[in-house]
Amino acid sequence: MRRKWLWGIIALVVTLGIFFPSTAWMHGRVTHYRSNYRTPLNPTILVPGSSASQDRFDALITQLRKETKTAHSVLKVKVATNGQLSYTGSIRRGDNQPFIVVAFENNHDGYDNINKQAQWLNLAFKDLVKTYHFNHFNALGHSNGGLILSVFLEKYFAETKNVTIDRLMTIATPYNMESNSTTSRTAILNELVAGRKRLPKKLTVYSVAGTENYSSDGTVPANSVAQGKYVFQNQVAHYTQITVTGDNTTHSDLPQNKQIVLLIRQYLLQETLPSKDRYQNQPRLSRSEDGEPDEP
Amino acid sequence: MQGLWRINQRIGQWRAMRVIRQALQVAYPFILVMTLISAIGQSCLAANGFFFRIYHIGAWLPGLTLWRQAFQVMGLVVNNVVAVMIAFTTAYFLARAYHRNGLAVGLLSALAFLTLNVNYDMLDQTRRSGGQFVENNLGPQGIFLGILVGLFIGWLASWLLKRLAGWHWFMQFTLTGRVAWLLVVVMVLTVAIGYGMSWLTTGGLNGLVYQATRAMISNPGHQGVMILAVTAFNNLLWWLGLIGPVSLAGNSSVTALQNLATAVQHDSVWNLPHPITLHTLGDAYANFGGAGMTLALIIAIWLGSTHAHYRRIANQTFLPNLVNLNEATLLGLPVLYNPILLIPFIAAPTVNILLAWCAITWKWVPPMAYPMPRTTPGPLMAYMGTGGDWRALALSIVCLAVSVLIYLPFVRLLNQDPQPEEEERDDHAA
Numbered sequence: 001m002r003r004k005w006l007w008g009i010i011a012l013v014v015t016l017g018i019f020f021p022s023t024a025w026m027h028g029r030v031t032h033y034r035s036n037y038r039t040p041l042n043p044t045i046l047v048p049g050s051s052a053s054q055d056r057f058d059a060l061i062t063q064l065r066k067e068t069k070t071a072h073s074v075l076k077v078k079v080a081t082n083g084q085l086s087y088t089g090s091i092r093r094g095d096n097q098p099f100i101v102v103a104f105e106n107n108h109d110g111y112d113n114i115n116k117q118a119q120w121l122n123l124a125f126k127d128l129v130k131t132y133h134f135n136h137f138n139a140l141g142h143s144n145g146g147l148i149l150s151v152f153l154e155k156y157f158a159e160t161k162n163v164t165i166d167r168l169m170t171i172a173t174p175y176n177m178e179s180n181s182t183t184s185r186t187a188i189l190n191e192l193v194a195g196r197k198r199l200p201k202k203l204t205v206y207s208v209a210g211t212e213n214y215s216s217d218g219t220v221p222a223n224s225v226a227q228g229k230y231v232f233q234n235q236v237a238h239y240t241q242i243t244v245t246g247d248n249t250t251h252s253d254l255p256q257n258k259q260i261v262l263l264i265r266q267y268l269l270q271e272t273l274p275s276k277d278r279y280q281n282q283p284r285l286s287r288s289e290d291g292e293p294d295e296p
Numbered sequence: 297m298q299g300l301w302r303i304n305q306r307i308g309q310w311r312a313m314r315v316i317r318q319a320l321q322v323a324y325p326f327i328l329v330m331t332l333i334s335a336i337g338q339s340c341l342a343a344n345g346f347f348f349r350i351y352h353i354g355a356w357l358p359g360l361t362l363w364r365q366a367f368q369v370m371g372l373v374v375n376n377v378v379a380v381m382i383a384f385t386t387a388y389f390l391a392r393a394y395h396r397n398g399l400a401v402g403l404l405s406a407l408a409f410l411t412l413n414v415n416y417d418m419l420d421q422t423r424r425s426g427g428q429f430v431e432n433n434l435g436p437q438g439i440f441l442g443i444l445v446g447l448f449i450g451w452l453a454s455w456l457l458k459r460l461a462g463w464h465w466f467m468q469f470t471l472t473g474r475v476a477w478l479l480v481v482v483m484v485l486t487v488a489i490g491y492g493m494s495w496l497t498t499g500g501l502n503g504l505v506y507q508a509t510r511a512m513i514s515n516p517g518h519q520g521v522m523i524l525a526v527t528a529f530n531n532l533l534w535w536l537g538l539i540g541p542v543s544l545a546g547n548s549s550v551t552a553l554q555n556l557a558t559a560v561q562h563d564s565v566w567n568l569p570h571p572i573t574l575h576t577l578g579d580a581y582a583n584f585g586g587a588g589m590t591l592a593l594i595i596a597i598w599l600g601s602t603h604a605h606y607r608r609i610a611n612q613t614f615l616p617n618l619v620n621l622n623e624a625t626l627l628g629l630p631v632l633y634n635p636i637l638l639i640p641f642i643a644a645p646t647v648n649i650l651l652a653w654c655a656i657t658w659k660w661v662p663p664m665a666y667p668m669p670r671t672t673p674g675p676l677m678a679y680m681g682t683g684g685d686w687r688a689l690a691l692s693i694v695c696l697a698v699s700v701l702i703y704l705p706f707v708r709l710l711n712q713d714p715q716p717e718e719e720e721r722d723d724h725a726a
Binding site for chain 1: 351
């Protein structure tokens with residue numbers, strides 16, 4: 001009889017010794033699955049620069065559709081000055097990489113306007129997350145659009161829980177406004193640098209500059225684009241600066257510049273580019289590299 | 297029940313049946329050690345082992361890699377030759393039943409079995425791959441074929457030895473000569489079969505059997521009836537010694553992934569897109585201890601068996617059964633080729649799947665969505681897979697209890713079996 005009791009107690013202890021640790025571990029797993037889960041829907045949010053409408057990226061999107069042969073659907077959001085959202089277009093069912101263009105009724109330049117636009121972007125963003133249930137996205141900002149996105153990421157992004165941003169590409173974004181100076185900072189740059197600690201730590205940033213001559217793309221000074229390093233470097237996971245020169249490198253042509261379209265495909269949409277595209281920028285192999293002697 | 301008992305007795309009288317039982321009994325200690333080693337290796341040391349995870353063994357066990365490798369090596373040794381051993385022992389006992397030289401015939405049979413599992417890819421210079429033998433087939437997977445080859449070679453060799461005894465020129469040979477001649481005959485035969493098979497499949501004869509069964513029962517879809525049929529058929533195959541043609545423990549199927557995605561997104565395991573799958577029914581509620589709910593069998597033996605042999609084996613194989621490795625129980629009792637245990641072996645999982653099917657359809661319990669290690673103790677599988685739903689735990693316990701009740705009368709019936717003493721006595725004879 002005593003032996004039976006002993007066995008019963010041992011069985012109970014073993015059962016509890018398995019049950020409680022496994023329950024604890026299971027709760028850990030479930031949280032892990034929840035926090036690491038990524039929705040298949042992975043939109044790219046595009047923000048145009050000042051004085052541009054929600055149609056700013058049409059040329060780029062047409063180009064992308066043609067090159068990638070995937071019909072990325074496009075949703076356009078316009079935010080009125082009173083915060084009201086108006087939608088055009090739609091995200092096609094089954095399209096996991098749609099583009100969402102967020103534009104603003106008040107699309108003027110200037111420190112105050114950019115801060116307001118970041119606030120409006122936040123409104124649109126919250127509504128998008130609520131409607132489409134994505135929990136990660138990429139972003140592309142042209143010109144001041146990059147500033148709006150940066151301000152948004154620093155000031156408002158944390159308000160939306162459980163959503164992460166994977167990659168941000170800014171094209172010709174004047175982090176120091178029109179200033180060509182490398183020493184004096186404008187208000188917006190001061191603000192971005194001051195808030196840089198609040199940037200998402202796992203973000204990857206590509207800052208693309210175009211230059212017509214050695215100093216500017218005709219509108220934005222190259223030095224102003226380069227000031228972005230004081231915002232992102234050592235704050236986000238990766239910060240890469242790319243300068244594109246050649247044809248179509250004036251400020252407003254940049255979004256449909258062929259090189260930049262390739263960069264967008266490669267870095268933002270993470271396509272595996274076919275080799276003919278990948279090597280487009282590279283010089284033809286010279287004959288000597290082909291293994292044939294230079295002189296016959 | 298008494299009718300069943302008489303059938304059991306009648307079948308037990310068959311020479312082949314007696315031989316299989318004896319053969320399995322001899323192989324049992326090897327299989328037991330192997331199973332214990334792989335139970336510890338898979339549940340405590342492997343990265344996705346249950347105990348490894350819940351006790352965070354990786355964090356405090358020094359020399360983890362060394363431990364893993366040691367257990368892997370020890371497991372490999374026995375695991376990769378189990379079927380060869382069974383081919384040997386089966387032919388050995390059959391030849392002894394015919395009063396022939398058991399050792400010689402047993403070795404012949406082991407050789408014949410190996411010949412059938414030569415990796416013919418290896419001969420091909422252009423695509424040299426793998427080792428000399430199709431190693432998978434020499435492990436537990438090959439037990440069925442091992443028994444088959446053992447019986448066939450045991451019979452053939454004994455028959456030849458007997459028939460040829462009339463031939464004068466044959467009898468003038470010494471034992472060496474006779475065995476050598478037999479070996480030539482057997483080798484020619486098996487090489488011919490094996491080579492012919494290599495045109496059909498790369499997996500040897502065994503691979504062919506598995507391909508056929510897998511094709512028959514793969515992809516049961518979402519229909520409960522199909523799932524029931526597949527599970528029952530699968531368990532029948534296990535009973536025959538065709539161990540694991542279909543791995544019922546599958547976390548990675550498309551439906552399971554979709555279920556997981558939905559559960560994570562909506563923060564709830566209710567309303568999954570695929571509530572009724574082989575995984576949510578079979579894995580969660582009908583696989584305690586492995587195929588055939590053998591954990592319930594062990595509990596039934598503890599409760600109702602007066603048989604010292606059965607009780608001993610139940611004690612010895614409890615730990616592997618807890619982590620869903622039941623080969624030792626199947627071969628040790630043996631459950632294999634035991635007509636009495638066949639009934640609950642198929643019925644218990646079937647009843648459990650029915651219970652779970654009803655419970656999930658009527659939304660009494662949520663289906664499991666989170667992937668769990670294969671070595672999770674059966675009764676905890678559904679509870680943990682649903683993210684800690686106590687109703688799933690309750691259903692698991694009900695399922696276990698029902699299975700024990702299903703096994704119990706059959707285990708009691710086996711109490712009439714005379715105590716098999718040959719196990720110990722045979723020690724010196726074997």
